[in-house]
Amino acid sequence: xxxxxxxxxxxxxxxxxxxxxxxxxxxxxxxxxxxxxxxxxxxxxxxxxxxxxxxxxxxxxxxxxxxxxxxxxxxxxxxxxxxxxxxxxxxxxxxxxxxxxxxxxxxxxxxxxxxxxxxxxxxxxxxxxxxxxxxxxxxxxxxxxxxxxxxxxxxxxxxxxxxxxxxxxxxxxxxxxxxxxxxxxxxxxxxxxxxxxxxxxxxxxxxxxxxxxxxxxxxxxxxxxxxxxxxxxxxxxxxxxxxxxxxxxxxxxxxxxxxxxxxxxxxxxxxxxxxxxxxxxxxxxxxxxxxxxxxxxxxxxxxxxxxxxxxxxxxxxxxxxxxxxxxxxxxxxxxxxxxxxxxxxxxxxxxxxxxxxxxxxxxxxxxxxxxxxxxxxxxxxxxxxxxxxxxxxxxxxxxxxxxxxxxxxxxxxxxxxxxxxxxxxxxxxxxxxxxxxxxx
Amino acid sequence: xxxxxxxxxxxxxxxxxxxxxxxxxxxxxxxxxxxxxxxxxxxxxxxxxxxxxxxxxxxxxxxxxxxxxxxxxxxxxxxxxxxxxxxxxxxxxxxxxxxxxxxxxxxxxxxxxxxxxxxxxxxxxxxxxxxxxxxxxxxxxxxxxxxxxxxxxxxxxxxxxxxxxxxxxxxxxxxxxxxxxxxxxxxxxxxxxxxxxxxxxxxxxxxxxxxxxxxxxxxxxxxxxxxxxxxxxxxxxxxxxxxxxxxxxxxxxxxxxxxxxxxxxxxxxxxxxxxxxxxxxxxxxxxxxxxxxxxxxxxxxxxxxxxxxxxxxxxxxxxxxxxxxxxxxxxxxxxxxxxxxxxxxxxxxxxxxxxxxxxxxxxxxxxxxxxxxxxxxxxxxxxxxxxxxxxxxxxxxxxxxxxxxxxxxxxxxxxxxxxxxxxxxxxxxxxxxxxxxxxx
Numbered sequence: 063x064x065x066x067x068x069x070x071x072x073x074x075x076x077x078x079x080x081x082x083x084x085x086x087x088x089x090x091x092x093x094x095x096x097x098x099x100x101x102x103x104x105x106x107x108x109x110x111x112x113x114x115x116x117x118x119x120x121x122x123x124x125x126x127x128x129x130x131x132x133x134x135x136x137x138x139x140x141x142x143x144x145x146x147x148x149x150x151x152x153x154x155x156x157x158x159x160x161x162x163x164x165x166x167x168x169x170x171x172x173x174x175x176x177x178x179x180x181x182x183x184x185x186x187x188x189x190x191x192x193x194x195x196x197x198x199x200x201x202x203x204x205x206x207x208x209x210x211x212x213x214x215x216x217x218x219x220x221x222x223x224x225x226x227x228x229x230x231x232x233x234x235x236x237x238x239x240x241x242x243x244x245x246x247x248x249x250x251x252x253x254x255x256x257x258x259x260x261x262x263x264x265x266x267x268x269x270x271x272x273x274x275x276x277x278x279x280x281x282x283x284x285x286x287x288x289x290x291x292x293x294x295x296x297x298x299x300x301x302x303x304x305x306x307x308x309x310x311x312x313x314x315x316x317x318x319x320x321x322x323x324x325x326x327x328x329x330x331x332x333x334x335x336x337x338x339x340x341x342x343x344x345x346x347x348x349x350x351x352x353x354x355x356x357x358x359x360x361x362x363x364x365x366x367x368x369x370x371x372x373x374x375x376x377x378x379x380x381x382x383x384x385x386x387x388x389x390x391x392x393x394x395x396x397x398x399x400x401x402x403x404x405x406x407x408x409x410x411x412x413x414x415x416x417x418x419x420x421x422x423x424x425x426x427x428x429x430x431x432x433x434x435x436x437x438x439x440x441x442x443x444x445x446x447x448x449x450x451x452x453x454x455x456x457x458x459x460x461x462x463x464x465x466x467x468x469x470x471x472x473x474x475x476x477x478x479x480x481x482x483x484x485x486x487x488x489x490x491x492x493x494x495x496x497x498x499x500x501x502x
Numbered sequence: 503x504x505x506x507x508x509x510x511x512x513x514x515x516x517x518x519x520x521x522x523x524x525x526x527x528x529x530x531x532x533x534x535x536x537x538x539x540x541x542x543x544x545x546x547x548x549x550x551x552x553x554x555x556x557x558x559x560x561x562x563x564x565x566x567x568x569x570x571x572x573x574x575x576x577x578x579x580x581x582x583x584x585x586x587x588x589x590x591x592x593x594x595x596x597x598x599x600x601x602x603x604x605x606x607x608x609x610x611x612x613x614x615x616x617x618x619x620x621x622x623x624x625x626x627x628x629x630x631x632x633x634x635x636x637x638x639x640x641x642x643x644x645x646x647x648x649x650x651x652x653x654x655x656x657x658x659x660x661x662x663x664x665x666x667x668x669x670x671x672x673x674x675x676x677x678x679x680x681x682x683x684x685x686x687x688x689x690x691x692x693x694x695x696x697x698x699x700x701x702x703x704x705x706x707x708x709x710x711x712x713x714x715x716x717x718x719x720x721x722x723x724x725x726x727x728x729x730x731x732x733x734x735x736x737x738x739x740x741x742x743x744x745x746x747x748x749x750x751x752x753x754x755x756x757x758x759x760x761x762x763x764x765x766x767x768x769x770x771x772x773x774x775x776x777x778x779x780x781x782x783x784x785x786x787x788x789x790x791x792x793x794x795x796x797x798x799x800x801x802x803x804x805x806x807x808x809x810x811x812x813x814x815x816x817x818x819x820x821x822x823x824x825x826x827x828x829x830x831x832x833x834x835x836x837x838x839x840x841x842x843x844x845x846x847x848x849x850x851x852x853x854x855x856x857x858x859x860x861x862x863x864x865x866x867x868x869x870x871x872x873x874x875x876x877x878x879x880x881x882x883x884x885x886x887x888x889x890x891x892x893x894x895x896x897x898x899x900x901x902x903x904x905x906x907x908x909x910x911x912x913x914x915x916x917x918x919x920x921x922x923x924x925x926x927x928x929x930x931x932x933x934x935x936x937x938x939x940x941x942x
Contacts, residue, residue: 100809104667214810216663220656223831227544352816355792369540370654370827376792376814387810391663400840 086146089159096386173197182209188283204401206392214384215377228367234330239359240275277306278342289331295412339419420468526586529599536826597621613637622649628723644841646832654824655817668807674770679799680715717746718782729771735852779859860908
């Protein structure tokens with residue numbers, strides 16, 4: 063439908079007394095454009111369902127003169143955020159501009175001007191989730207952020223619902239498409255980390271500066287949001303231990319295959335009594351686990367509750383359409399009053415214990431220059447009373463430890479750092495009863 | 503908390519003016535008991551979240567004198583459904599009694615008496631979903647049935663939400679724990695169908711009369727509900743083609759392993775233009791697909807939309823706690839006004855085409871008494887112009903066809919039936935580019 067046709071329809075609608083809901087978009091990048099398109103393409107459908115009409119009536123952009131391949135009237139764009147935030151006609155502010163400081167300011171101002179807020183911005187949500195939920199309660203307006211985690215996967219809403227009834231003990235997921243793409247290519251096509259990263263860049267799966275993705279910072283923000291909801295307790299982003307995937311070598315991948323294991327970058331948060339631990343790190347999973355079937359840019363989230371058991375949610379973790387779909391779904395929930403002004407209370411009881419609650423067997427590979435360095439490493443392990451089985455002492459020293467707490471491994475790694483050897487280590491996440499590979 | 507403590511709390515609550523929501527339970531079997539327990543165990547949590555108190559105030563049972571291992575006062579039970587349905591104090595009727603005729607009558611009466619309805623009853627929902635949604639709209643009351651499909655998996659709600667924005671082309675799932683348990687045991691422990699069924703009965707995964715499960719009738723009802731929502735068009739249960747798993751032999755399982763395939767009972771509905779096809783049948787999946795990682799009594803549902811792509815939802819498909827969790831989640835949605843009186847309109851455009859929209863390569867195994875019968879079968883295939891590759895002509899004739907429409911295979915099978923040979927056939931659901939097994 064062209065803009066003029068839509069406008070005609072709207073005049074008709076207003077004559078018939080159908081309620082008009084006006085939306086202000088903050089930002090018009092990939093997701094913003096997707097939101098605009100979905101709203102305009104599905105509006106007939108919407109009208110039938112809701113007896114309400116949704117209209118994007120203002121869009122905040124940086125550059126008024128940029129050539130945009132979108133069928134939108136010139137005067138819909140503005141450079142002044144107050145045209146949206148203080149516009150009495152606008153009901154819902156949709157923040158899809160990214161970044162932290164401006165986004166924070168605008169979202170607060172939106173609430174103070176009695177507007178509902180929908181956002182896809184994980185950075186600002188993970189940092190200010192408590193403030194935003196308080197404002198949402200204070201002004202009795204919706205605050206929804208489904209698109210901030212897992213792109214198109216509906217996870218925030220079912221997690222909230224599960225947390226109403228269950229004590230959630232565990233939330234974990236593959237939450238970053240770039241790293242999952244890289245690890246998939248390393249595993250399936252035998253590429254090195256750098257080769258796979260280059261391919262990801264070429265195909266648009268990785269940004270020019272991929273640090274946020276490959277070092278796990280992106281997952282850290284998403285995990286902070288998930289674990290804040292799961293445990294009903296704001297998780298400080300900085301309390302989450304975070305390691306990326308760049309130390310994984312071809313030799314590691316080959317050994318994982320022999321062991322029947324697959325490496326994935328997983329964000330995990332677990333709670334136990336008054337404590338919680340959260341980490342983002344590459345872990346090793348059983349070949350036959352559901353997580354290992356999650357390939358390329360797909361995401362998966364698993365939650366475990368005392369009543370419900372384990373639930374898993376799978377889908378496209380990023381991309382224009384899936385993410386915009388999640389934003390529009392939030393908008394619909396607000397329009398149909400199907401949102402809850404959440405009583406998200408920082409219960410204040412949960413204390414971060416770093417990573418002490420994690421434990422498991424560990425894969426450790428050290429690549430020293432010579433054999434005598436290998437024995438230094440083994441001595442270090444013995445000094446730390448780590449029990450282990452040696453899988454290889456050829457070019458690399460590769461061991462698998464007995465079950466051990468994560469903090470003990472970190473202590474060992476900090477000592478290993480002093481030897482300045484290249485290494486890679488990973489927790490084995492599932493019970494591997496029968497390791498395929500016979501240690502020699 | 504004991505009943506007397508709870509009662510004290512309630513008096514306190516009413517003094518403080520907290521709103522009291524009263525629930526009538528129709529039925530007090532496994533799920534009903536679970537609902538009662540969850541509501542009573544989480545009520546403090548609820549009060550904080552909702553500033554409302556939920557109370558189960560009446561329970562319809564068949565036998566007033568049955569010994570129940572539940573902490574509930576005698577006078578909460580009644581044999582008279584009108585004590586609930588016409589009780590002006592009751593806000594929400596929860597139907598967990600099962601069956602069709604009485605359940606239908608009671609649900610209609612509940613709406614007419616201005617009560618919200620929550621049900622876990624797939625039989626009555628699949629048959630009367632259109633009537634119930636019309637009544638729910640007419641009386642402006644909630645009608646939620648999350649527990650009717652996939653037990654504890656939140657699928658109905660995300661499916662509704664996706665269908666608001668997307669054209670859903672495909673909904674499919676492993677929706678029956680009994681058959682999935684049996685197939686898992688046949689595959690992983692090399693049991694015959696009957697051995698696995700006996701084990702399922704012993705462990706409580708199969709009922710004394712397992713017909714509904716193993717013949718696929720249970721899945722058919724669940725699929726009818728899913729596809730009605732997905733396509734916004736009531737799917738008649740009887741329009742769904744349905745075959746069970748009892749014809750699968752040990753020889754089949756062995757051949758599947760050689761081919762790198764796994765058999766699962768899958769309910770699938772696909773739409774194309776004005777047509778849809780729906781079937782419940784055992785199909786063959788790639789070993790590395792997510793569906794094949796779904797073991798024992800777990801369920802999975804996959805939906806595909808034009809905007810969102812594919813989403814998958816995994817969890818416990820049955821059992822007291824997961825199912826009761828879903829019922830209570832629906833109750834909370836009603837209590838917090840987070841339900842939508844759905845404008846579920848039979849759009850009337852979609853026409854069932856039987857199974858004509860399905861196509862794929864087919865695995866066919868025929869076990870005749872002698873070799874000459876094998877050639878009869880092959881002639882029959884040639885007559886039907888089926889193209890195939892022979893995998894085995896030893897004890898069994900096993901072939902894999904080229905890609906062919908499902909209705910053509912059904913035509914062939916109806917002719918095969920006249921030969922009165924034992925056989926088994928299955929569509930291969932995923933693109934199997936490299937079959938592991940070399941045909942001879």
